[in-house]
Amino acid sequence: MADARIDLIGLSREELVQAFAEIGEKPFRAKQLWRWLYVSGETDFERMSSFSRPLQKLMEERFVVRRPKVERDLASEDGSRKWLLQFEDGRSAEMVFIPDDERAALCVSSQVGCMLTCQFCHTGTQKFERNITAPEILGQVMLARDACDEWPKPTERRLFSNIVMMGQGEPLFNFDNVAKALKIVLDNEGLAFSRRRVTLSTSGVVPMIARCGDEIGCDLAVSLHAATDELRDRLVPINRRWPIAELMRACRAYPGVHNARRITFEYVMLKGVNDSPADARRLAALVRGIPAKFNLIPFNKWPGAPFECSTPQTMTRFADILAEEGYTAPIRTPRGRDIMAACGQLKTAAGAGFPAA
Numbered sequence: 001m002a003d004a005r006i007d008l009i010g011l012s013r014e015e016l017v018q019a020f021a022e023i024g025e026k027p028f029r030a031k032q033l034w035r036w037l038y039v040s041g042e043t044d045f046e047r048m049s050s051f052s053r054p055l056q057k058l059m060e061e062r063f064v065v066r067r068p069k070v071e072r073d074l075a076s077e078d079g080s081r082k083w084l085l086q087f088e089d090g091r092s093a094e095m096v097f098i099p100d101d102e103r104a105a106l107c108v109s110s111q112v113g114c115m116l117t118c119q120f121c122h123t124g125t126q127k128f129e130r131n132i133t134a135p136e137i138l139g140q141v142m143l144a145r146d147a148c149d150e151w152p153k154p155t156e157r158r159l160f161s162n163i164v165m166m167g168q169g170e171p172l173f174n175f176d177n178v179a180k181a182l183k184i185v186l187d188n189e190g191l192a193f194s195r196r197r198v199t200l201s202t203s204g205v206v207p208m209i210a211r212c213g214d215e216i217g218c219d220l221a222v223s224l225h226a227a228t229d230e231l232r233d234r235l236v237p238i239n240r241r242w243p244i245a246e247l248m249r250a251c252r253a254y255p256g257v258h259n260a261r262r263i264t265f266e267y268v269m270l271k272g273v274n275d276s277p278a279d280a281r282r283l284a285a286l287v288r289g290i291p292a293k294f295n296l297i298p299f300n301k302w303p304g305a306p307f308e309c310s311t312p313q314t315m316t317r318f319a320d321i322l323a324e325e326g327y328t329a330p331i332r333t334p335r336g337r338d339i340m341a342a343c344g345q346l347k348t349a350a351g352a353g354f355p356a357a
Protein backbone atom coordinates (compact mmCIF):
# COMPACT_ATOMS: atom_id res chain seq x y z
CA MET A 1 0.00 0.00 0.00
CA ALA A 2 1.24 3.49 -0.81
CA ASP A 3 2.45 5.56 2.10
CA ALA A 4 -0.33 8.08 2.80
CA ARG A 5 1.72 10.11 5.25
CA ILE A 6 2.37 13.74 4.37
CA ASP A 7 5.97 14.67 3.66
CA LEU A 8 6.70 17.76 5.72
CA ILE A 9 9.65 18.87 3.60
CA GLY A 10 8.64 21.59 1.19
CA LEU A 11 5.50 22.71 3.00
CA SER A 12 5.39 26.46 3.47
CA ARG A 13 5.16 27.86 7.00
CA GLU A 14 1.42 28.38 6.49
CA GLU A 15 0.96 24.80 5.29
CA LEU A 16 2.81 23.47 8.33
CA VAL A 17 0.54 25.48 10.61
CA GLN A 18 -2.41 24.01 8.74
CA ALA A 19 -1.10 20.44 8.98
CA PHE A 20 -0.64 20.87 12.72
CA ALA A 21 -4.06 22.50 13.13
CA GLU A 22 -5.58 19.36 11.63
CA ILE A 23 -4.17 17.31 14.49
CA GLY A 24 -5.28 19.91 17.04
CA GLU A 25 -1.93 21.60 17.58
CA LYS A 26 -1.28 25.32 17.93
CA PRO A 27 0.73 27.50 15.49
CA PHE A 28 3.69 27.85 17.87
CA ARG A 29 4.22 24.09 17.60
CA ALA A 30 4.52 24.45 13.85
CA LYS A 31 7.18 27.06 14.44
CA GLN A 32 9.11 24.62 16.61
CA LEU A 33 8.72 21.97 13.96
CA TRP A 34 10.06 24.33 11.29
CA ARG A 35 13.22 24.74 13.35
CA TRP A 36 13.61 21.00 13.80
CA LEU A 37 13.32 20.53 10.05
CA TYR A 38 15.42 23.42 8.79
CA VAL A 39 17.78 24.40 11.61
CA SER A 40 18.50 20.97 13.05
CA GLY A 41 17.88 18.89 9.92
CA GLU A 42 16.04 16.36 12.06
CA THR A 43 14.21 13.54 10.26
CA ASP A 44 13.21 11.45 13.28
CA PHE A 45 10.18 12.62 15.26
CA GLU A 46 11.39 10.76 18.34
CA ARG A 47 14.38 13.07 18.56
CA MET A 48 12.24 16.22 18.39
CA SER A 49 12.51 16.70 22.12
CA SER A 50 10.27 19.75 22.44
CA PHE A 51 7.27 17.55 21.58
CA SER A 52 5.55 15.19 24.00
CA ARG A 53 5.78 11.46 23.36
CA PRO A 54 2.07 11.19 22.37
CA LEU A 55 2.49 14.02 19.88
CA GLN A 56 5.61 12.38 18.44
CA LYS A 57 3.61 9.18 17.98
CA LEU A 58 0.79 11.02 16.26
CA MET A 59 3.25 12.75 13.97
CA GLU A 60 4.80 9.41 13.07
CA GLU A 61 1.38 8.20 11.96
CA ARG A 62 0.49 11.27 9.92
CA PHE A 63 3.75 12.71 8.70
CA VAL A 64 7.13 11.80 7.36
CA VAL A 65 10.35 13.70 6.69
CA ARG A 66 11.76 12.39 3.44
CA ARG A 67 14.95 12.86 1.50
CA PRO A 68 15.29 11.98 -2.19
CA LYS A 69 16.89 8.58 -2.67
CA VAL A 70 20.51 8.61 -3.80
CA GLU A 71 20.72 6.04 -6.56
CA ARG A 72 24.38 6.62 -7.32
CA ASP A 73 27.09 8.87 -5.96
CA LEU A 74 30.14 9.67 -8.08
CA ALA A 75 33.26 11.55 -6.99
CA SER A 76 35.39 13.48 -9.45
CA GLU A 77 39.16 13.58 -9.15
CA ASP A 78 38.80 17.36 -8.63
CA GLY A 79 36.64 16.88 -5.50
CA SER A 80 33.24 17.59 -7.02
CA ARG A 81 30.48 15.05 -6.61
CA LYS A 82 27.47 14.07 -8.63
CA TRP A 83 24.46 12.35 -7.16
CA LEU A 84 21.89 10.55 -9.25
CA LEU A 85 18.62 10.96 -7.38
CA GLN A 86 15.58 8.81 -7.68
CA PHE A 87 12.22 10.30 -6.82
CA GLU A 88 9.12 8.51 -5.52
CA ASP A 89 7.74 7.91 -9.02
CA GLY A 90 10.99 6.31 -10.15
CA ARG A 91 12.09 9.29 -12.24
CA SER A 92 15.58 10.59 -11.74
CA ALA A 93 17.67 13.73 -11.91
CA GLU A 94 21.19 14.73 -11.01
CA MET A 95 22.63 17.24 -8.58
CA VAL A 96 26.24 18.32 -8.44
CA PHE A 97 28.24 19.48 -5.43
CA ILE A 98 31.24 21.66 -6.22
CA PRO A 99 33.58 22.48 -3.33
CA ASP A 100 36.68 24.62 -3.51
CA ASP A 101 39.00 25.60 -0.67
CA GLU A 102 36.63 27.69 1.35
CA ARG A 103 33.15 27.25 0.03
CA ALA A 104 30.98 24.91 -1.94
CA ALA A 105 28.13 25.35 -4.36
CA LEU A 106 25.31 22.96 -5.03
CA CYS A 107 23.99 22.82 -8.57
CA VAL A 108 20.29 21.99 -8.30
CA SER A 109 18.04 20.51 -11.00
CA SER A 110 14.55 21.90 -11.61
CA GLN A 111 13.11 19.54 -14.23
CA VAL A 112 13.48 15.95 -15.35
CA GLY A 113 14.77 16.61 -18.86
CA CYS A 114 14.21 20.00 -20.48
CA MET A 115 11.58 21.38 -22.85
CA LEU A 116 14.23 23.40 -24.63
CA THR A 117 16.84 22.16 -27.03
CA CYS A 118 19.87 24.41 -26.78
CA GLN A 119 22.27 22.91 -29.27
CA PHE A 120 25.32 22.73 -27.05
CA CYS A 121 23.55 21.20 -24.03
CA HIS A 122 23.36 17.51 -23.21
CA THR A 123 20.23 17.98 -21.09
CA GLY A 124 18.60 19.49 -24.19
CA THR A 125 18.82 16.08 -25.89
CA GLN A 126 16.80 14.48 -23.10
CA LYS A 127 13.05 14.39 -23.48
CA PHE A 128 11.14 16.54 -21.01
CA GLU A 129 9.39 14.32 -18.48
CA ARG A 130 8.09 16.51 -15.69
CA ASN A 131 8.72 19.38 -13.36
CA ILE A 132 10.62 18.62 -10.18
CA THR A 133 8.38 19.38 -7.19
CA ALA A 134 9.18 21.85 -4.41
CA PRO A 135 9.97 19.07 -1.89
CA GLU A 136 12.24 17.39 -4.43
CA ILE A 137 14.07 20.66 -5.17
CA LEU A 138 14.45 21.37 -1.47
CA GLY A 139 15.39 17.73 -0.88
CA GLN A 140 18.51 18.28 -2.98
CA VAL A 141 19.62 21.07 -0.62
CA MET A 142 18.79 18.97 2.46
CA LEU A 143 20.82 16.05 1.13
CA ALA A 144 23.83 18.25 0.50
CA ARG A 145 23.67 19.63 4.03
CA ASP A 146 23.36 16.08 5.36
CA ALA A 147 26.41 15.07 3.32
CA CYS A 148 28.42 17.99 4.71
CA ASP A 149 27.30 17.15 8.22
CA GLU A 150 26.51 20.81 8.75
CA TRP A 151 23.40 20.52 10.93
CA PRO A 152 22.61 22.31 13.12
CA LYS A 153 24.01 25.74 12.40
CA PRO A 154 27.62 25.70 13.54
CA THR A 155 29.30 28.82 14.89
CA GLU A 156 32.05 28.54 12.30
CA ARG A 157 31.36 29.17 8.62
CA ARG A 158 29.79 26.42 6.63
CA LEU A 159 31.42 24.88 3.58
CA PHE A 160 28.11 24.49 1.74
CA SER A 161 27.51 28.17 1.08
CA ASN A 162 25.97 28.66 -2.35
CA ILE A 163 23.10 27.32 -4.39
CA VAL A 164 22.89 27.62 -8.14
CA MET A 165 19.74 26.68 -10.03
CA MET A 166 21.86 25.50 -12.95
CA GLY A 167 21.22 21.78 -13.13
CA GLN A 168 18.83 20.01 -15.44
CA GLY A 169 15.87 21.95 -16.74
CA GLU A 170 14.71 25.53 -17.12
CA PRO A 171 13.80 26.84 -13.66
CA LEU A 172 11.57 29.64 -14.92
CA PHE A 173 9.35 27.09 -16.67
CA ASN A 174 8.78 25.57 -13.22
CA PHE A 175 8.42 28.83 -11.38
CA ASP A 176 5.94 27.89 -8.66
CA ASN A 177 7.91 24.90 -7.39
CA VAL A 178 11.24 26.70 -7.65
CA ALA A 179 9.91 29.79 -5.86
CA LYS A 180 8.34 27.71 -3.10
CA ALA A 181 11.55 25.76 -2.48
CA LEU A 182 13.81 28.81 -2.64
CA LYS A 183 11.64 30.75 -0.21
CA ILE A 184 12.29 28.00 2.32
CA VAL A 185 16.00 27.99 1.46
CA LEU A 186 16.12 31.77 2.05
CA ASP A 187 14.02 31.78 5.23
CA ASN A 188 16.06 33.45 7.97
CA GLU A 189 14.87 31.13 10.64
CA GLY A 190 15.71 27.97 8.75
CA LEU A 191 18.31 27.11 6.14
CA ALA A 192 19.05 30.84 6.04
CA PHE A 193 20.94 31.13 2.77
CA SER A 194 21.48 34.76 1.89
CA ARG A 195 19.93 36.05 -1.35
CA ARG A 196 23.35 36.73 -2.78
CA ARG A 197 24.37 33.14 -2.39
CA VAL A 198 21.48 31.81 -4.41
CA THR A 199 21.59 32.24 -8.19
CA LEU A 200 18.96 31.23 -10.68
CA SER A 201 20.03 30.72 -14.27
CA THR A 202 17.58 31.12 -17.12
CA SER A 203 17.86 30.61 -20.84
CA GLY A 204 15.66 33.70 -21.20
CA VAL A 205 12.05 33.11 -20.14
CA VAL A 206 11.39 36.85 -20.37
CA PRO A 207 7.88 37.05 -18.84
CA MET A 208 9.03 35.33 -15.64
CA ILE A 209 12.19 37.35 -15.00
CA ALA A 210 10.49 40.19 -13.11
CA ARG A 211 8.62 37.69 -10.91
CA CYS A 212 11.89 35.96 -10.13
CA GLY A 213 13.24 39.24 -8.77
CA ASP A 214 10.06 40.27 -6.98
CA GLU A 215 9.03 36.97 -5.45
CA ILE A 216 12.34 35.17 -4.91
CA GLY A 217 14.84 38.02 -4.95
CA CYS A 218 17.86 35.84 -5.68
CA ASP A 219 20.70 36.71 -8.05
CA LEU A 220 20.03 36.21 -11.75
CA ALA A 221 22.21 34.57 -14.38
CA VAL A 222 21.21 34.66 -18.03
CA SER A 223 22.44 32.15 -20.60
CA LEU A 224 23.21 34.57 -23.40
CA HIS A 225 25.75 32.69 -25.56
CA ALA A 226 25.35 34.92 -28.63
CA ALA A 227 25.24 38.65 -29.33
CA THR A 228 23.00 38.56 -32.40
CA ASP A 229 19.51 37.17 -32.85
CA GLU A 230 20.63 35.32 -35.93
CA LEU A 231 23.13 33.23 -33.98
CA ARG A 232 21.12 33.01 -30.75
CA ASP A 233 18.04 31.78 -32.63
CA ARG A 234 20.16 28.81 -33.65
CA LEU A 235 22.01 28.12 -30.38
CA VAL A 236 19.29 28.94 -27.85
CA PRO A 237 15.99 28.35 -29.66
CA ILE A 238 13.89 30.12 -26.99
CA ASN A 239 15.34 33.29 -28.57
CA ARG A 240 12.85 32.92 -31.41
CA ARG A 241 10.09 33.50 -28.91
CA TRP A 242 11.80 36.17 -26.81
CA PRO A 243 14.57 37.81 -28.81
CA ILE A 244 17.64 39.54 -27.41
CA ALA A 245 16.13 43.06 -27.23
CA GLU A 246 13.26 41.82 -25.05
CA LEU A 247 15.65 39.83 -22.90
CA MET A 248 17.87 42.88 -22.37
CA ARG A 249 14.84 44.98 -21.45
CA ALA A 250 13.87 42.44 -18.77
CA CYS A 251 17.45 42.38 -17.45
CA ARG A 252 17.63 46.17 -17.27
CA ALA A 253 14.45 46.14 -15.18
CA TYR A 254 15.46 43.20 -12.92
CA PRO A 255 14.29 44.13 -9.42
CA GLY A 256 17.16 44.88 -7.09
CA VAL A 257 19.86 44.98 -9.73
CA HIS A 258 22.56 47.60 -9.24
CA ASN A 259 26.32 47.86 -9.39
CA ALA A 260 26.93 45.88 -6.25
CA ARG A 261 24.49 43.23 -7.40
CA ARG A 262 25.01 42.54 -11.06
CA ILE A 263 23.41 40.16 -13.51
CA THR A 264 25.72 37.39 -14.66
CA PHE A 265 25.70 36.70 -18.38
CA GLU A 266 26.80 33.17 -19.13
CA TYR A 267 28.55 32.62 -22.40
CA VAL A 268 29.62 29.19 -23.57
CA MET A 269 32.80 29.34 -25.67
CA LEU A 270 32.23 27.50 -28.95
CA LYS A 271 35.15 27.28 -31.33
CA GLY A 272 34.61 29.25 -34.53
CA VAL A 273 30.95 29.89 -33.66
CA ASN A 274 30.69 32.71 -31.12
CA ASP A 275 34.26 33.38 -30.02
CA SER A 276 35.68 36.10 -32.31
CA PRO A 277 36.94 39.50 -31.08
CA ALA A 278 34.00 41.06 -32.96
CA ASP A 279 31.59 38.86 -30.95
CA ALA A 280 33.19 40.09 -27.71
CA ARG A 281 32.76 43.73 -28.74
CA ARG A 282 29.16 43.20 -29.81
CA LEU A 283 28.49 41.52 -26.49
CA ALA A 284 29.87 44.45 -24.51
CA ALA A 285 27.77 46.87 -26.58
CA LEU A 286 24.68 44.77 -26.01
CA VAL A 287 24.78 44.85 -22.22
CA ARG A 288 25.91 48.49 -21.97
CA GLY A 289 24.05 50.18 -19.14
CA ILE A 290 23.11 46.95 -17.36
CA PRO A 291 25.03 46.23 -14.16
CA ALA A 292 26.61 43.10 -15.59
CA LYS A 293 29.43 40.62 -15.37
CA PHE A 294 30.24 37.70 -17.60
CA ASN A 295 30.95 34.09 -16.96
CA LEU A 296 32.80 32.52 -19.87
CA ILE A 297 32.16 28.78 -19.82
CA PRO A 298 34.54 26.56 -21.78
CA PHE A 299 32.31 24.23 -23.79
CA ASN A 300 32.01 20.83 -22.11
CA LYS A 301 31.86 17.88 -24.46
CA TRP A 302 29.28 15.13 -24.46
CA PRO A 303 28.82 12.20 -26.81
CA GLY A 304 27.72 13.41 -30.24
CA ALA A 305 27.98 17.13 -29.42
CA PRO A 306 28.23 19.18 -32.60
CA PHE A 307 30.73 21.72 -31.17
CA GLU A 308 34.26 22.07 -29.91
CA CYS A 309 35.59 24.27 -27.15
CA SER A 310 37.40 27.47 -28.15
CA THR A 311 41.18 27.41 -27.77
CA PRO A 312 42.69 28.84 -24.56
CA GLN A 313 44.22 31.74 -26.55
CA THR A 314 40.86 32.63 -28.10
CA MET A 315 39.15 32.54 -24.72
CA THR A 316 41.81 34.72 -23.13
CA ARG A 317 41.56 37.24 -25.96
CA PHE A 318 37.77 37.27 -25.61
CA ALA A 319 38.00 37.82 -21.85
CA ASP A 320 40.58 40.60 -22.35
CA ILE A 321 38.30 42.49 -24.72
CA LEU A 322 35.41 42.33 -22.25
CA ALA A 323 37.77 43.51 -19.51
CA GLU A 324 38.92 46.43 -21.71
CA GLU A 325 35.25 47.30 -22.10
CA GLY A 326 34.96 47.41 -18.31
CA TYR A 327 33.42 44.02 -17.52
CA THR A 328 34.52 41.30 -15.16
CA ALA A 329 34.74 38.18 -17.33
CA PRO A 330 36.38 35.18 -15.68
CA ILE A 331 36.83 31.99 -17.66
CA ARG A 332 35.19 29.35 -15.53
CA THR A 333 37.38 26.40 -14.57
CA PRO A 334 35.52 23.29 -15.65
CA ARG A 335 34.70 21.00 -12.74
CA GLY A 336 33.70 17.35 -12.71
CA ARG A 337 34.24 16.71 -16.43
CA ASP A 338 35.52 13.19 -15.69
CA ILE A 339 32.16 12.22 -14.18
CA MET A 340 30.06 14.16 -16.73
CA ALA A 341 29.10 16.65 -14.03
CA ALA A 342 30.25 19.89 -15.68
CA CYS A 343 27.90 22.58 -17.05
CA GLY A 344 25.67 21.21 -19.74
CA GLN A 345 26.74 17.58 -19.34
CA LEU A 346 23.86 16.37 -17.18
CA LYS A 347 21.48 13.85 -18.67
CA THR A 348 19.56 11.08 -16.94
CA ALA A 349 18.08 9.12 -19.81
CA ALA A 350 19.16 5.50 -20.12
CA GLY A 351 22.50 5.73 -18.35
CA ALA A 352 23.68 8.66 -20.45
CA GLY A 353 24.75 10.84 -17.54
CA PHE A 354 26.64 8.24 -15.52
CA PRO A 355 29.76 6.89 -17.20
CA ALA A 356 30.66 3.33 -16.21
CA ALA A 357 32.35 3.47 -12.80
Ligand code: SAH
Nearest residue numbers: 121166169170201202203223299300343344
Ligand atom coordinates in the same frame (compact mmCIF):
# COMPACT_ATOMS: atom_id res chain seq x y z
N1 SAH B 1 18.25 25.95 -18.17
C1 SAH B 1 18.96 26.97 -17.48
C2 SAH B 1 19.76 26.40 -16.37
C3 SAH B 1 20.89 25.48 -16.81
S1 SAH B 1 22.32 26.28 -16.35
C4 SAH B 1 19.81 27.74 -18.45
O1 SAH B 1 19.94 27.31 -19.59
O2 SAH B 1 20.29 28.79 -18.07
C5 SAH B 1 23.57 25.53 -17.12
C6 SAH B 1 24.48 26.52 -17.84
O3 SAH B 1 25.42 25.75 -18.60
C7 SAH B 1 23.73 27.37 -18.84
O4 SAH B 1 24.32 28.64 -18.97
C8 SAH B 1 23.93 26.58 -20.10
O5 SAH B 1 23.71 27.36 -21.23
C9 SAH B 1 25.34 26.13 -19.95
N2 SAH B 1 25.67 24.96 -20.78
C10 SAH B 1 24.82 24.08 -21.36
N3 SAH B 1 25.52 23.15 -22.06
C11 SAH B 1 26.82 23.43 -21.89
C12 SAH B 1 28.03 22.80 -22.33
N4 SAH B 1 28.01 21.69 -23.06
N5 SAH B 1 29.19 23.35 -21.97
C13 SAH B 1 29.22 24.45 -21.18
N6 SAH B 1 28.13 25.08 -20.73
C14 SAH B 1 26.93 24.58 -21.07
Ligand code: SF4
Nearest residue numbers: 114118121124169203
Ligand atom coordinates in the same frame (compact mmCIF):
# COMPACT_ATOMS: atom_id res chain seq x y z
FE1 SF4 C 1 17.54 23.39 -21.10
FE2 SF4 C 1 19.30 25.15 -20.07
FE3 SF4 C 1 20.13 22.97 -21.40
FE4 SF4 C 1 18.96 24.95 -22.72
S1 SF4 C 1 20.92 25.05 -21.61
S2 SF4 C 1 18.54 22.77 -22.99
S3 SF4 C 1 17.45 25.62 -21.24
S4 SF4 C 1 19.04 22.99 -19.47
